[in-house]
Amino acid sequence: MRRIYMDANATTPLLPEVLEAMRPWLLESFGNASSIHQHGQQARAAVEHARENVARLINCRESEIVFTSGGTESDNMALFGLVKPGDHVITSSIEHHAVLHAAERLQERGVVVTFLPVSSEGRVDPDDVRRALRPNTTLISVMMANNETGVIQPVKEIGQIAQDADIWFHTDAVQAAGKLPIDVKAIGCDLLSISGHKMHAPQGTGVLYVRRGTRIEPLFYGGAHERQRRAGTENVAGIVGLGKAAEIADDALRDGTMDGTAGSQVAALRDRLEQGILARVEDCAVNGAGVPRVPNTTNLRFDNLEGEALVIALDLKGLAVSGGSACMSGATEPSHVLTAMGLVSTSARASLRFSLTKLNSEKEVDAALELVPAAVRRLRELAPVNAGTLG
Ligand SMILES: Cc1ncc(COP(=O)(O)O)c(C=O)c1O
Numbered sequence: 001m002r003r004i005y006m007d008a009n010a011t012t013p014l015l016p017e018v019l020e021a022m023r024p025w026l027l028e029s030f031g032n033a034s035s036i037h038q039h040g041q042q043a044r045a046a047v048e049h050a051r052e053n054v055a056r057l058i059n060c061r062e063s064e065i066v067f068t069s070g071g072t073e074s075d076n077m078a079l080f081g082l083v084k085p086g087d088h089v090i091t092s093s094i095e096h097h098a099v100l101h102a103a104e105r106l107q108e109r110g111v112v113v114t115f116l117p118v119s120s121e122g123r124v125d126p127d128d129v130r131r132a133l134r135p136n137t138t139l140i141s142v143m144m145a146n147n148e149t150g151v152i153q154p155v156k157e158i159g160q161i162a163q164d165a166d167i168w169f170h171t172d173a174v175q176a177a178g179k180l181p182i183d184v185k186a187i188g189c190d191l192l193s194i195s196g197h198k199m200h201a202p203q204g205t206g207v208l209y210v211r212r213g214t215r216i217e218p219l220f221y222g223g224a225h226e227r228q229r230r231a232g233t234e235n236v237a238g239i240v241g242l243g244k245a246a247e248i249a250d251d252a253l254r255d256g257t258m259d260g261t262a263g264s265q266v267a268a269l270r271d272r273l274e275q276g277i278l279a280r281v282e283d284c285a286v287n288g289a290g291v292p293r294v295p296n297t298t299n300l301r302f303d304n305l306e307g308e309a310l311v312i313a314l315d316l317k318g319l320a321v322s323g324g325s326a327c328m329s330g331a332t333e334p335s336h337v338l339t340a341m342g343l344v345s346t347s348a349r350a351s352l353r354f355s356l357t358k359l360n361s362e363k364e365v366d367a368a369l370e371l372v373p374a375a376v377r378r379l380r381e382l383a384p385v386n387a388g389t390l391g
Pocket residue numbers: 009010069070071072073075096098143145146147172174175195196197204205206
């Protein structure tokens with residue numbers, strides 16, 4: 001069975017070009033980028049070349065790029081690195097747990113946190129941000145695009161609010177990088193998180209953009225790496241991979257194969273999949289329809305069905321997608337994102353996320369259009385779920 005992967009928001013495969021760029025740094029070129037001999041200098045040059053590529057992707061200075069171990073570290077560094085007890089932080093209820101759980105930990109340390117609600121379409125209202133400001137607000141953290149729905153948040157408006165109030169603005173752009181053009185100056189953010197493995201670079205690589213002049217406390221203490229912002233010997237091969245992936249993404253964004261406009265390669269595939277499923281499956285709707293979304297994601301609600309059962313049924317048929325619930329402490333909890341959008345527990349559990357990359361083909365989408373309706377029909381016949389009763 002040829003398997004079809006439609007779970008790119010969980011992780012993406014390495015591109016062959018990325019692996020090729022990394023290969024020498026895993027084999028013969030093994031230098032420590034801090035060493036002064038030739039081995040070290042070559043590694044340093046490779047890291048700095050990657051930094052240039054990442055800086056170009058988000059339109060910042062190279063010195064503003066801090067390489068990290070991924071999105072989670074970048075988010076944690078942004079929150080823990082700036083805020084102190086007594087401060088007030090504004091974030092949203094649909095952030096990734098890397099932000100939400102960090103914010104909850106800050107609360108335990110005496111920081112006051114406002115978790116903003118979202119509309120039924122999954123968008124933060126900038127007016128809510130403005131209304132939440134207090135004299136002691138020091139940081140706003142709102143993501144650029146949501147990982148479950150793909151809904152794009154009004155980060156430019158929020159950036160302006162932060163600038164007017166003279167407070168820091170962090171945006172988690174993990175699900176936006178490589179999918180949307182990003183310009184940190186246009187957004188007006190002070191910090192921005194990226195994860196390598198969501199854009200065809202290896203797992204365990206990431207970036208925190210730190211605007212010049214932002215005094216951030218490091219999470220780790222040790223050597224003077226990354227301009228004293230992130231101690232630890234650089235993951236040269238991983239960073240090289242991330243730099244290559246950034247270069248490829250930047251080219252694709254410029255030539256239109258990966259931008260959010262209708263007709264672009266990935267958006268066309270996603271739309272074919274989404275419209276095809278809506279046309280073939282009864283009692284099915286898009287979560288986050290009607291607002292701008294990243295081009296690769298659709299989150300679909302299949303009423304009268306247990307989403308986890310559908311994920312498993314599709315996996316058995318060779319199609320990998322993910323569900324609207326997460327396993328937390330051994331129990332399946334409905335997604336906090338979908339419940340924040342007002343979905344009752346049964347509807348959140350009945351939702352599935354399909355997330356594509358440019359590596360998916362029309363043929364795969366058409367295969368999914370056969371598999372999904374058939375699996376939904378079978379599951380609804382087997383075990384009808386009474387939607388809306390669990391609340
Ligand atoms: C929006 C968002 N932020 C942060 C992360 C965490 O990134 P990483 O897996 O690199 O730690 C993810 C991963 O799913 C994400 O989707």
